[in-house]
Amino acid sequence: MSSESPILRLSASTTEAIERALHKHSADGIQRGAVHVRADAAEAVAGLALPAVAADVSYVDGVTGGNVFLLPIEGARRLAAAMKGTDPDAVAEGGKLDDLELSAVGEAMNQMMSAAALATSSVLGQDVEIAPPQIRVIEAEADAVELLHSGGSAHIVTADYTVLGAASRLIQLVPNAFVVRMTRALDELTQEYTSAPLSDSLRAVPVRVWAELGRARMMVGASLGVATGSVLELDREVDEPIDLYVDGMRFATGRLLVADDGSLQFEVEAVTGLRPGAVAAEQPESPQPATETMEV
């Protein structure tokens, strides 16, 4: 497999997490644009709207890489206004960025990157830690290039956003260690889905199978308060099909049966198959149309 696919998969989780974090400050002022894998730092910064505030957040724990968010001055001032709870449209054009606004952008970046780190942790299955943001104002493309060189040999992906009317860019310096891990995860998924007959050695590999009745989300405070007799509401109606997972991927939907001896059984109604999209993600996707049915 080329390295592009794992890089784009990682990038997608980061760009979506950042969009969600930005939405908390402006529900309708954020749009996500194109994503590109870039050959080098110069290509990544070409065409940026400058001067811009650059917020640079690096990964810690020995991984080289990080993320740089570049937001033009005007956009930075409007985002700061939105974060203060004032009207971003009331920000006068051509004004100077003050220290508090700069700090607000740094805080927004910290929130965006925390959300992104959490998303990356969940796709890679390992904790990803980030450092506090470094904030500066970039006047020229050459300064932006210099900023990216601290990322070392990381892969470069850019994602464009419009933040309250300002053309902004996220530059992701994806550490090679993440790409290696993601490649492995994707390889495991795609291997399963090839229609070619399995080799005999693979047929003997044991897999974990479980049926899931439903899910719930709660705050950690509430989870600590769960006691005997507590009732949790799950996201599933009583007559809805339940999901069958094979090694963490949703494989089929079906119903619970009770056997004559009282044990529980799972009757498969629809096999969704093992596809990368069917991975047991944090956000369960809507049920897939039946591709094949089988009785057990």
Added chain:
Amino acid sequence: MARVLVVDDAAFMRKMVSDALASGGHEIVGEAGDGAEAVVRYQELRPEVTTLDITMPEKDGLEALREIMALDPGARIVMCSALGQESKVLESIKLGAKDFVVKPFQTDRVLGAVEKALA
């Protein structure tokens, strides 16, 4: 009404937290911009409640929490951080934090957390 120490590396966030607490009638007795400063200011000021960010330079919020709890096992600390990672939330609470507010926050949420810490 409580005497509160506000800790966050972003001046903007210190202002947001301070404004929210002031609107609830609390007194901001001091601010700190990193974990090391937080521990020093805590000893000087002995606030009734401390709000503590996690991702900070010098010394992070979890380390500051650990040190403050060692200095004063009765310290009332509310974590106020963007980090939603379950491990951080659980670690904070295990170390003795009274609550965990995820940024960005609503004023009522911060006030509620401080009131809960005081109860």
